[in-house]
Amino acid sequence: MALFGKNRYSRNTGASAAAYTPKKSFGQRIKDMVLPKGKRKAVDPIAPTSFRVLRSRPYGTKYTPGLDTTPVAAVVTATPVTVTPAPTPAASAALAASGSSSGDTKKTATEAQKLKQLEETTKNIPRYLFRACSPTSGGGLKGLNTINGVFPHAFVDTNGVRLPNGGNKSIHDIPYQVTRRMAVGHLSGQRPARTDPTYSQFSSWAATLALVLQYGYSRASQGGLICVLDRYNLPKHTKVYHCPDMMKAGLCDSPYDHEYLVHGPVEGPGFKAVTVQSLLDMGLYTEIPCVQPHSARYWWGPIPQRDWESLFPAKEFSQKQVKALRNIANEFGKDFALPVLAALVTLDRRKLDKNGKFGDKDLKIFADVVEDLYIPEEYGTEKSIVQPDGVYVQGYPMVAQLVGLLKQLVEYNYGRGVRARRRIEVEDLSAELGALGLPGKKSLDMGEKAGRLSTSFAFGVSDVPVAVVA
Template sequence: MALFGNNRSSRNIATGAAAYTPKKSLARKIKDMVLPKRKRKAEDTIAPTSFRVLRTRPYGTAYTPITPGITPAKPTLVVAAPVTIAPTTTAVAATTLVASGSSSSSGDGTNNSTELQKLKKLEETTKNIPRYLFRACSPSSGGGLKGLNTIDGVFPHAFVDANGKRLPNGGHKSIHDIPYQVTRRMAVGHLSGQRPGRTEPTYSQFSSWAATLALVLQYGYSRSSQGGLICVLDRYNLPKHTKVYHCPDMMKAGLCDSPYDHEYLVHGPVEGAGFKAVTVQTLVDMGLYNEIPCVLPHSARYWWGPIQQREWESLFPHKDFSAKQIKNLRKIADQFGKSFALPVLAALVTLDRRKLDKNGKFSEGDLKIFAEVVEDLYIPEEYGTENSIVQPEGVYVQGYPMVAQLVGLLKQLVEYNYGRGVRAKRKIKVEDLSAELGALGLPPGKESLDLQVGGKAAGGILSTSFAFGVSDVPVVAPV
C-alpha cells in the first residue's frame, strides 16, 4: 500500500501540483493513500509511469519524458495515404506460385539468408543418414492414388499424374529449388497426412522411410492381402538428386513441428539400383513371421518409436544364434537381390534380442555362424568405418536396440573378414596366382588380362569375392 501511495504523490508533483506533506495522524495517512489533497483538473497532463510507457508506446516511436511545469506539445497525427494494389498483379503472383512453386516467403523468388543457413546445416546432417532404410506400403498408401508405390519404385505425389504415369518435369530436383515456407508446409502436411490439391505447390514431394525394420514389418503385415510391399533403399545408389533427411534434423531447420525420430523423409523418386521391393505375401509364405514372431501385430509391443533397454529385455528374452535360422533367413533375404541380401539378412537377424558380452559384442561363435552363411556375398569394407551402414551419431541408436545390434554385427563382420592378417593372406594368394598365370606364357607388356574367372570376364580384374567376400583385386600382368 505504501508503494502505491508514494507513486500517487510523485505523479501529482510531476504534473505541477503543489507538494503535499501528510499529517502525523494515522487516519490522515490512510485518507491520503485513498484520496488526493485536491481534485486533478481535466486539462492537467498525466505523465505515464515507466511501466505503461513500455506497454503502450508504439514500436519505433521515441518517448519524450514530460518536464514538470512545462506543457508538452500536442503530437502531430500523420495519416499515410492508402496504397491500392492492382488485382491483376496479385492474380499473376498467385498463379506463378501455384504453377512453379518458386516464389519465396519474401516474394522475390529466393530464400532469405537465415533460411539458407538453416538449409545448409540440414544438408550437412545428410552425411550421417543410415545407408539403408526400409518402408512398408501398398497401393492404398498415399491416398490410394495410382503409381505412387510400385514394385519398380516409390514416387511421391508431385512426380506422377492422376493416372499414375511419371511426370517428366514433376516436382523439383532439390528442396533448395523450393521456397522455404512452401517446403515447410509440404513437410508438415506430409507428416500429418494432409493432402492438398494436385495443383498446389505444397503437393508432397516426399516419401516416408524408417531405419527400424521391425516397425516396417509389423506395419506391413496387415497389408499382405492388399498387395503390400516391403521396400529397401541404398542411399549410396539413389538417383543423383534424391536426398534423405531425418525428421529431427528437419525440425531443427524449422521444416516440421515434431521430431518423428523414427522417420526419414526422402525427397524425389526412389528407383533404380538403389531400390528393391518384395511383396509382403512372399515373406509371409516363406515363413518370415514364424521365424521372428516379435514383429507380428499381436506381439508384446508395437514398434513405433523408441524402447528403453530395460523394457526390451523384460519383454523379449534373448535368442541364441542358430545356423538353421540364419540359413532360413538368408533364403528370405535373397528375395531382395544380391545387392541387398547382406544388409537385409543382418537386419532380420538382429530383430531378435541377441546375447551380447559386457562390451555389447557378439560372441565369436555367433559371428562365425553368420560369416559362413554370407561368405559368398560381397562385404563392403566401409561397413566398419565412418561410412558405416548406420552412423551411431546420426541415428537414434539409444532407444532402438535392434538398430544398435545391426550396426554392431556388420562392424564385427568387417573385422572378421578383413582383419587378423586376412589382407596379408589375400595379397599372398593373389601374388601366387599372378605367378601361375605368368607361367602360362602370357605375352609380356599386355595391359589387360582377358581371363574367365568364376564364370565372368575379368578384364584385368581377378575376382576374389568367391573366396574372401571382398571386392575384386587388380591383377598385374607379368612383364
C-alpha cells in the first residue's frame, strides 16, 4: 500500500473514492476562518522521506566478535536526512570558481555552540594517525592519494592537479547542514557531482595501526600506501576530528569510533607515506602475523579484553625483533621512526605487570634501540602522543599499549631514575679510567660539581664529553 502521493487513499474505491476530500488540518481550518479567501494557501503536500545508507561494515561498540568466528555480515542502517535542493548551474559555476560553498554560512546559536564544542575536542586528538590507501581509493580519481600527500576530492581537479582555491579553509566557512551532508556522504562512500557543495573535503584516518596494515595488505599490488600524519606539523588550516565527537555535534549519524576525519590537504613535514610492497619485502607481515588479512581478527572496531587475551598470547620484547622493526620504521624517516616503531611493537599483546605497565627489561630493550632518536618530553605531559580522553582506549588494547609505552619511555628519559642510572654509568667509567691509570671517581665528582660533567640524559642529544680534571 502506497503511503505517500496520489495513492495515499487508494484503499477507497468506487464513487466514494471519487468524492473523497482529505480532512483539513486544525491549522488550515483556523486560517480559513481568519484570512480572506484570496490569501489562503493550500496545505503543503506530504513529501516522501529521503534516506541515506551508511557504510556497511562491522564497527562500533555494538560489534563484539566471538573468539573463533569471522566478522559477521554488516548491517545496513538507514538514517533520514534533510533533503537539500541541488544548486543551479549558475551557483555551481560560482562554487567551482570561488572554491567556497554556496548558501548562507550563518549558523544558528545552537549550531555555532556545537561547532565550538567540537573544536574543543580537537585538543585531545592523537598526535599521530595512520591511513591505508591506493590510487584506486576514493573512486580512483587522480591526485587524491600520493606519496607526497593525501588530498580530498574538493582540493584537486579532474587531472589530479591541486586547486589553489579548492575546498574551504575551515568547516566554519561551510553551512552547517552542508557539512553534515558532506560528512555523512563521505562516511557512506557517496560521491556527488564535483559541483555539488557536499563534494568531500575530508579524508579518513585511524589511531589503530593494526586496522591500517590489515586493510592495506590487499592493496600492495595496486601501489598501496601506508601513511602517517603528525597533527602538530600539518598545514595551518588542516583540522582533525574524531567521528564520535562529530556525532555529538550533529555532523555524523553513527559513532565510527575507529575513524578520524581530516578536513583539508595532508602534506608537508607532517606527512609521510611508504608503499605496502616495501613493507612486505622487509618482512613486516612476517614479524607481526596478527595484521595479516586472515589472522584471528579483522580490526574494524573494539575488542573485549577477554577476547584480546584469549586470541593473542602475551609476549616479551625481543631485542632481535625490536631491531628488525626499527629498520622497517626507518622507512618513514627519522621524524616518524619513533612513533611508528612504538606502534609496531605494540601490535602484539605484551606482558604487563598488575598496574598495566611494561617491565624494566622490555622498556630497556626498547630504549636502547631508539637511543639515537629524540623523544619529546611533552609525550608524557598534556600534549601526549595519545590523550586517554581523546581516543577510545577501552576496546583498543593496541592503542592503550602504545600510550603506555611512550609515557613510560618519557619517564625513563626524564624521570627520577635517570640521574641514578647516569651515576652508575659514571662510576663504571670511573673504574675503567682508574684501571688505565687515569683520574677516578673523585675527579669526576669534582668535574660534575664544577658544571663540566653532564649526567643528564635525553635521546637525540649527545652527552657532553667527560672532562677529566687534572
